[in-house]
Amino acid sequence: MQPDSNVLPESFSDSADSRDSDPDFVAASSSSTLTTESEEDSEDSKDSGSGWIGKNGQVWFPTNEETLPFVKHARGVTSGPTRYAIARVQGVDSAFDLFFTVEMIDLIVNMTNLNGQRTNKTWTDVDSTDVKAYMGLVILAGVYKSRGESTGSLWGERSGRAVFKATMSLKRFNEISRALNFNDKLKKAARRRDDKLAPIRTLWEMWAPRLQMLYNPGRDVTVDEQLVAFKGRCRFRQYMPRKPVKYGLKLWIICDAVTSYAWRCSPYLGKTENAPEVGQGMRVVKELTEGLQGVTVTCDNFFTSYPLAQELLKKKISLVGTIRKNKPELPPNLLEVRGKPFPSSVFAFTNNTTAVNYIQKRGRNVILLSTRHREAVVTEGPKCKPEIVNYYNRCKGGVDNLDKVVGTYSCRRKTNRWPQTFFYNMVDLSAYNAYVIFTAIDPSWNCQKLYRRRLFLEELGHLMVSAAIVQRKHLPRAPIAAAMVRELQSSVAAAPQTPAGTSNVAGQRGTCKCCKNRTVCTCMACARFTCKNHHVICCKDCWPN
Incomplete structure (x- = not known):
C-alpha cells in the first residue's frame, strides 16, 4: 500500500513536499544530455534490435519516431457548475442544501430520534430544524478553529460565542451528538457481517452521487487518497506512518486539479478475504474516472502503471504520473543511472506513451509515465526540467490542497464512533464543494477579500442556525445571547x-x-x-x- 522507498513520490518542485520530508523527494534537471544517450546505451539498443525491451517484453524506443501525436479529445461538457446546480443556487445556504437534501435530513432525523428514544429516557425528538442547527453549529465551530477545543468551552462565559448559546443549550447539543445516527442499529447487525459500511451506507449512497451531479471538472483531474483522522475502533481503520495523522479512515478521491472540487469519493474498507487485493491502484482509478472523457489524470506511483495508461486511453483519458522502478514494463536501459551525467534526462517511447528517467544528482532520480506528452520537451533555464515533470507538479496537488483547505476550517469533533467521523467529513467536503459552486456562479461575491471561504462558512453556519433561534421559546441566560435571540425574532416579526x-x-x-x-x-x-x-x-x- 505504501510507495516504494526507493522511488521519488509526488513532488519534484524546488520546494519540499508538505507530506514527506525525504530528501529523495527532490529533483532537478538539465538539458545537457536530453537528446543524446551514452555509447553504452546505443550498443544495448543495437543488441536488442531497434528498441529497448522490458522484463515483460514491452518494446520501447529511444526516440519518438514511431510515436503518434497526441490528440485532444472533445469533452462534450463545459467545466464548472452544471445547469442543475445553477438553476437552484440562490444563496449560500441553497448551495449547501444541494448536497444535503430534504430526504437526507429526514433520514438523519428519523434515525437520531429512534436511537435517542432507545438510549435516553428523557429524550425529546429532534426535527429538521434541530439537525440543521446542529450542523450549523459544528460548521461555526470549525470556522472559529475549535476542533481541538472542548465542547463546554464553546458555551463558556468567557471563551464561548453567543451564537452557540442563542441556538441551543449545551445539554441539548450533547444529547444530539450522542444520539446522532444514520441507520437502525437493530437491523444493521446482520448487515455488518457483509457490509462494513452498513452504519452509514444509506446516507452515503444518497450523498455520493450528488457530487458528480452538480459540477463538471476541468481537463486536469487528480487521483489520490484522503486519510480522515480517527483513532477509535473500526475494522477498516488504516495506519499510514508517512501521513501527518497516521491513523484514520481512508477514502479514494478524484478532484478537479484547479479548484480541488471533490468529484467522486470511494471509501476503502480494508482487505477482502484476508488477502491483499491485486491491481488495486488500477481498479481505483478506473472506478473513479467512470463517466469522464477528454481529461488528463495525474496520480502518484501507487496507481501508475503501463497497463492502466492503455486502459485509460481506450476511454479517451490520458495519464501522467510517477511510476515505480520495479514495474516489469520498464526497460533496463531507461532505469540505468550509472555513468550518466547529472543533471540529465533519458526518454523512452512507445507508439502512445512516453517515459522519462529524470536524474538530478547521484542517487536521486525519478521515473514518470505520460500518455499526454509524446516528445522529449524540456523547459529552458538553469534547471531545465522535462515538461512531464513540470506538468505533474502543476496538477498533482489537487487532493492535497483539498485536505489542506478542509482541515483549515474542519467541523470534525472528537468522537469514538467512526460513522460520526464519516458524517463530519461529508459535511466538510459538502461545504467546500458548495463554496466552489457558489463562487463560480457569483464570482463577484466578496472578490476583494482574501478570506472568502471563511466568510462563506460563517454565513452558512449563521443561516443554518437562524431557524432554530427564531423558534426558541425561552431566552438564554447570557445577556448577549438573549439579545441576539430578541433581535432575530423581532426582525422576523417586523417583516x-x-x-x-x-x-x-x-x-x-x-x-x-x-x-x-x-x-x-x-x-x-x-x-x-x-x-x-x-x-x-x-x-x-x-x-x-
Whole structure:
C-alpha cells in the first residue's frame, strides 16, 4: 500500500513536499544530455534490435519516431457548475442544501430520534430544524478553529460565542451528538457481517452521487487518497506512518486539479478475504474516472502503471504520473543511472506513451509515465526540467490542497464512533464543494477579500442556525445571547405580513424555507415561501387584525 522507498513520490518542485520530508523527494534537471544517450546505451539498443525491451517484453524506443501525436479529445461538457446546480443556487445556504437534501435530513432525523428514544429516557425528538442547527453549529465551530477545543468551552462565559448559546443549550447539543445516527442499529447487525459500511451506507449512497451531479471538472483531474483522522475502533481503520495523522479512515478521491472540487469519493474498507487485493491502484482509478472523457489524470506511483495508461486511453483519458522502478514494463536501459551525467534526462517511447528517467544528482532520480506528452520537451533555464515533470507538479496537488483547505476550517469533533467521523467529513467536503459552486456562479461575491471561504462558512453556519433561534421559546441566560435571540425574532416579526396560503406576487414560485420544495405560498410573519406542509391555517378568531 505504501510507495516504494526507493522511488521519488509526488513532488519534484524546488520546494519540499508538505507530506514527506525525504530528501529523495527532490529533483532537478538539465538539458545537457536530453537528446543524446551514452555509447553504452546505443550498443544495448543495437543488441536488442531497434528498441529497448522490458522484463515483460514491452518494446520501447529511444526516440519518438514511431510515436503518434497526441490528440485532444472533445469533452462534450463545459467545466464548472452544471445547469442543475445553477438553476437552484440562490444563496449560500441553497448551495449547501444541494448536497444535503430534504430526504437526507429526514433520514438523519428519523434515525437520531429512534436511537435517542432507545438510549435516553428523557429524550425529546429532534426535527429538521434541530439537525440543521446542529450542523450549523459544528460548521461555526470549525470556522472559529475549535476542533481541538472542548465542547463546554464553546458555551463558556468567557471563551464561548453567543451564537452557540442563542441556538441551543449545551445539554441539548450533547444529547444530539450522542444520539446522532444514520441507520437502525437493530437491523444493521446482520448487515455488518457483509457490509462494513452498513452504519452509514444509506446516507452515503444518497450523498455520493450528488457530487458528480452538480459540477463538471476541468481537463486536469487528480487521483489520490484522503486519510480522515480517527483513532477509535473500526475494522477498516488504516495506519499510514508517512501521513501527518497516521491513523484514520481512508477514502479514494478524484478532484478537479484547479479548484480541488471533490468529484467522486470511494471509501476503502480494508482487505477482502484476508488477502491483499491485486491491481488495486488500477481498479481505483478506473472506478473513479467512470463517466469522464477528454481529461488528463495525474496520480502518484501507487496507481501508475503501463497497463492502466492503455486502459485509460481506450476511454479517451490520458495519464501522467510517477511510476515505480520495479514495474516489469520498464526497460533496463531507461532505469540505468550509472555513468550518466547529472543533471540529465533519458526518454523512452512507445507508439502512445512516453517515459522519462529524470536524474538530478547521484542517487536521486525519478521515473514518470505520460500518455499526454509524446516528445522529449524540456523547459529552458538553469534547471531545465522535462515538461512531464513540470506538468505533474502543476496538477498533482489537487487532493492535497483539498485536505489542506478542509482541515483549515474542519467541523470534525472528537468522537469514538467512526460513522460520526464519516458524517463530519461529508459535511466538510459538502461545504467546500458548495463554496466552489457558489463562487463560480457569483464570482463577484466578496472578490476583494482574501478570506472568502471563511466568510462563506460563517454565513452558512449563521443561516443554518437562524431557524432554530427564531423558534426558541425561552431566552438564554447570557445577556448577549438573549439579545441576539430578541433581535432575530423581532426582525422576523417586523417583516411584512402576508396571509398564509397566498403569494406576495401573483403566480410567483419560490423555495420553501423549511423543506426546499417549490411553492407559491408564503408565511404570514416573514413573507418567505412556505409550502402547505409547513404553514399553519388559523380560524378567523385567531387571525391577527
